Amino acid sequence: MKKILTLMIAVIAISFTSCEENENEVFDNVNGQTLAFFGNSASSLQVVVDGTGTLDVQIGVTTVSSSERTVVVSLDEEASTANTENYTISNYNVTIPANEYFGTLTIEGVDNSVEIAAETIVLNLESVSGGIVDEAQHVVSVFQICPVEETLFTxxxxxxxxxxxxxxxxxxxxxxxxxxxxxxxxxxxxxxxxxxxxxxxxxxxxxxxxxxxxxxxxxxxxxxxxxxxxxxxxxxxxxxxxxxxxxxxxxxxxxxxxxxxxxxxxxxxxxx
The missing domain is CATH 2.40.128 (Lipocalin)
Incomplete structure (x- = not known):
């Protein structure tokens, strides 16, 4: 039977609650619970053929603090497929500066045996100062690239x-x-x-x-x-x-x- 394509329609269900209930639902970015999270679920580490590449993975927190905080990141070795000879993560402890919401984890890539077909680095969040972490992982695709002028294929x-x-x-x-x-x-x-x-x-x-x-x-x-x-x-x-x-x-x-x-x-x- 011929398939019929339709646009997805987002339906927003609105439930009405009492004023007293709504007053309790207040987001507090200063005194509330701190949650650490990856800025997105996936990213790409592009390594130039016979060269290098760099990727900054953004990590955020839901609250602001007058002092810096540390988010501990770990490598999921079982889930990762990229050869460790092709990348380095020098510091798995990410600093969120005082009065800021984001910090970065830097991954340095080097073409020792990088392939065109992507391999993966899978990252987890382990802990954050004074808070909890999101369980969602971040997947980095590592692959070889060859430079192309941005004026080409445009x-x-x-x-x-x-x-x-x-x-x-x-x-x-x-x-x-x-x-x-x-x-x-x-x-x-x-x-x-x-x-x-x-x-x-x-x-x-x-x-x-x-x-x-x-x-x-x-x-x-x-x-x-x-x-x-x-x-x-x-x-x-x-x-x-x-x-x-x-x-x-x-x-x-x-x-x-x-x-x-x-x-x-x-x-x-x-x-x-």
Missing amino acids: GSYLITQTTPFVDGPSLSDGTVVELTADGLNRTFDTFNYPNYCSTTNSFTFTLVCNEIFVPTQDSNCVCNSGAGWFSAAATPGTYDISDDTSFELTFTDDTESDCSSPAQTTYLFTKQ
Whole structure:
């Protein structure tokens, strides 16, 4: 049966409580309970081929203090897959300066045996001065990169889907999009399943040593949940650093089988 894609609609349920109950629900960022947390759930340590790379992982707390505090971080050795010869964490004790909410954990990468395919460093929070820690982990993807000038693979490109449609095109097939650069990342705005949805969404891919990697990202046009809809291809597209007039971008479509089975989708980008 032909699948029907629908936009996810967030429904906010409002419950009414007494004034007395509401008065007790006051957030106190000075005298309240301190919770330490990672600024986000994932990040990337990009290591230049035969070179190095650096990543700062942000760690925050929910309260402010007139004195500095220490957050203790640990490495989940069992869950991590990255070879320790390729990175160094010199200090697992992160300082939150006085009157601040955030500190940073620095990871230094070096290309001893880093591969293009990402390996992971999995981090946990162990303790924080005078408070508790969030149990959520932070996953760092470690992979090799090759420098690309930010002027390359940017500007106006016509995108054309070259693989069969799955209930229509996956992106804005047959339209011109504008690629912008942020390091090795390239981002453009597109419709997701334009036959059904008319709100644009950003799409990002990364140039990784002649291969085009698509990080896991969400769709805004789905059947149930758009989380992790697009992801890396089984066989990634490639690029030629000496010629950015055209290239092919391949990704896994509907990775979590939200509407149907995952599909390998390819778009041809032609510079205008």
